[in-house]
Amino acid sequence: MSGAVDRSGGGHGPPARGGTRERAALDAEEKWQPRTEVEPIPDDIRAALDWVARKSLKVTDLEAPSVVRSALHALSLKLDGKAAAANTVNRKVPVFSNALRYAVECELLAKVPLDKVDWKAPEVDDEIDFRYVPGADLAKRLVMGVAEQSERGAHLKAFFGCLYYAAARPAEATALALPDCVLPETGWGELVLARSTPRVGSAWTDTGESFDSRGLKRRARNATRSVPIPPVLVRMLREHIATFGVAADGRLFRATQGGHLLSKEYGDIWKAARLTVLTEAEAATPLAEKPYSLRRAGVSLWLMSGVAPAEVARRAGHSIAVLFRFYAKVIHGLQQQANEQIEQALAEANDQ
Known part of the structure; x- marks a missing residue:
């Protein structure tokens, strides 16, 4: 042959x-x-590669500070030449830095040249704008409102319940399977989150599917996270299983045709529920704009209920540093309450 x-x-x-x-x-x-x-090599691909070669600089050109500065400036722009969002720039710079480190490893550069220029990535304000995070009453009404959006909404009610009552990430909830659930007839239950299935596009997976099967975010591949769940979510999941059953692989939530639940499908249901529950004025704002808002609402509820920040971080799958950065306003409010309680205790001690 x-x-x-x-x-x-x-x-x-x-x-x-x-x-x-x-x-x-x-x-x-x-x-x-x-x-x-x-x-x-096909002619069209060869032509494209030749164009890239003509328009590209050599890696060794990065030894010049002016070239490094030009590269960093390009990272701070969108394709239309306008300034990119701070979060976008801060995602791109580490990728550029990793590429430079690989060039050093390949002995194409003597050292990473980023310290040759006085340039800083724009500061990012990660703190959540709580004007648009639904409170406990609204979050509950949104979850219940999902069930009113046709049979698909009824199927996804418990999915959105997991986002709120367990503060699960959407990609974690889509991977939730029956063996991951402890659902007693009464009282509190437990979810053992072990997988995440974010949508990445079929061109980037080994299976040809549009989602990838991964471990939990920023955790070892086999790491799990135990999240106690209140009776309301236990009942919701028990009813879901009794009504809709589970997929062949044990997954609780499925797409219309039985496959993996994709963000577009549950996103469309969320948009419909949001328009049903919110007033016209509220719907015109970013209030509860995305399903992820339920996770933020759940974490906020835990904090405002007095759960220790370390335990909230563990249940949510955050580090303490990330929790304090994103939920600074809520935590600061709790600190004020704590200060008042301490002051009251000191005053009572002085009166004795």
């Missing part, structure tokens, strides 16, 4: 990535090799 073999129609060998054309091919000796080494 001579030449390369295209496996897109079947056969054996390494799996295709994301359903795209195979990136490997068999050579004349029936061994897998990079496709670029056994097949001629």
Whole structure:
């Protein structure tokens, strides 16, 4: 057998990535090799690569501070030339830094050249704007309002309940399976969150699916997070299982056709419920604009209920530093209450 073999129609060998054309091919000796080494590069791809080569600088050019500054300036702009949001810039800079470190590892640069220029990424205000986080009453009405949005809404009521009452991330709730749930007939239950399935696009997964199966955010692959859940969510999940059952793999929440629940589907239901529950004036604001608002509402409720910040951080899957950064206003309000309680105790002690 001579030449390369295209496996897109079947056969054996390494799996295709994301359903795209195979990136490997068999050579004349029936061994897998990079496709670029056994097949001629198509003319359109060659033209694109030639253009990139002509327009690109050499890695060694980054030894000049002016080039580094130009690169950092480019990272701070959008494609239309306007200034990018601070969060966007702060996501891009670490990627650029990692690329520079890899260049050092490959001995293309002597050291990471970022310290050659006096440049700082814009400061990011991570603190949540609590004007648009629903309070306990509104959060409950939104969760219940989801059930009124057709049969799909009824199926997703408990999903949104997990976002609020367990402060689960949407990607964690979509992966929730029956073995992860402790649901007694009465009293408090427990969710053991172990997986996250964020949507990343089929081109970037090994399965060809539009979502990826990962461990919990910023945790080891096999790490879990136990979250006690109140009786209201226990009842909600028990009713959901009794009414809708579970998927073949044990997942509680499914797409219309039975597959993985995607953000567009539950996002559309949320938009409909929001318009039903909110007043016209409220709906015109960012109040409860996204399903993630329920998670923020849940974390805020825990804090305002007097749960210790360390325990809130553990249940929410945050670090203490992140909790204090995002929920600074709530925590500061609790500190004021604590100060008043201490002052009252001191006054009572002085009166004795």
